[in-house]
Amino acid sequence: MKNIAILLSGRGSNFEAIAKSVATGRIPNANIVIVISNKPEAAGLEIARRLRLKTLVIPSKGKERADHDREVVKALQDHNVDLVCLAGYMRLLSPWFVQQFPRRILNVHPSLLPAFPGLEAQEQAFAYGVKVAGCTVHFVDEELDHGPIIVQRAVSVGDDDDEQTLADRILEQEHIAYTEAINIVLEGKYEIVGRRMVTRG
């Protein structure tokens, strides 16, 4: 069995989708062993408790980044975590943090990276007028929204879309993409060539 940890700061809709995939066997041979929030009020904690998952609040407020990172890394190590999944975790991980879990930290971003990194990617894409939007699941590296891409899924932008309908449709694809990406990484049937991730049969 592989041990998955979730890091979140808010409701963590992608966390809920991952939990569902684990529960229904779409992510086989894996458990969510810990759900960590840097914010005590994160709605995702309540969802985790409802799902009878172990939760941990490690507040980041007023704490040095290095200290907070050390606490989170220790908690992850204590739970023998194989894979760390960010689900709306509103903190940039320090290089040291990333290095403790090489190719073991995933993030989902609501755009077809490298287009529209950063906050409010769906709004950025809508305002730019793209006709194809989407989402990206990628390995986390030392730079924001930057590591090797595992899965991307495209979403067509229609004339009737507004920012919210587009964001909603992207979110549906994020849920599918995250499950796909977790399976690829947990099965280990991939290699990284340059910065391309290529799956092996």
Next chain:
Amino acid sequence: MKNIAILLSGRGSNFEAIAKSVATGRIPNANIVIVISNKPEAAGLEIARRLRLKTLVIPSKGKERADHDREVVKALQDHNVDLVCLAGYMRLLSPWFVQQFPRRILNVHPSLLPAFPGLEAQEQAFAYGVKVAGCTVHFVDEELDHGPIIVQRAVSVGDDDDEQTLADRILEQEHIAYTEAINIVLEGKYEIVGRRMVTRG
């Protein structure tokens, strides 16, 4: 009937696709009235002659940009051109040129803009490791690969792809996208909101 002009510098595979769409009625009520190259040796000129289309060479080499632009604009005006389609035209149009044909100049770019502007976009995308690539047909404005987007089409990147197979599949989609975009613009059933192009029913 609407008058289309083609500007090219090389073989102009997108020009050939547009010509086919015009000939088969997929672009109805339009003619290609002139094919202009800035290079005498452009292979697209030979294709144009084979298709019995009028060709014109306006060499850019050793000429001031302003002088060359003036010659090209004059030729376009002499042919009562309604729409200018760039097809591998390796020159940046001056702001003055663009202003002579507001919302009447189209370009196709082999990436999902704003990702990977500039040269060798397919190679850039392949090296970056994207899983969704594509192409964009957009209005030309004063900035490179920048104007409002008319059509985008996505192309999945597979594990077996190399730069060439990916570029080939993107090119197929460019041909389809360009015809779609020309029809939208010639029919005039669109509006630009901010920088979003929205088609009207």
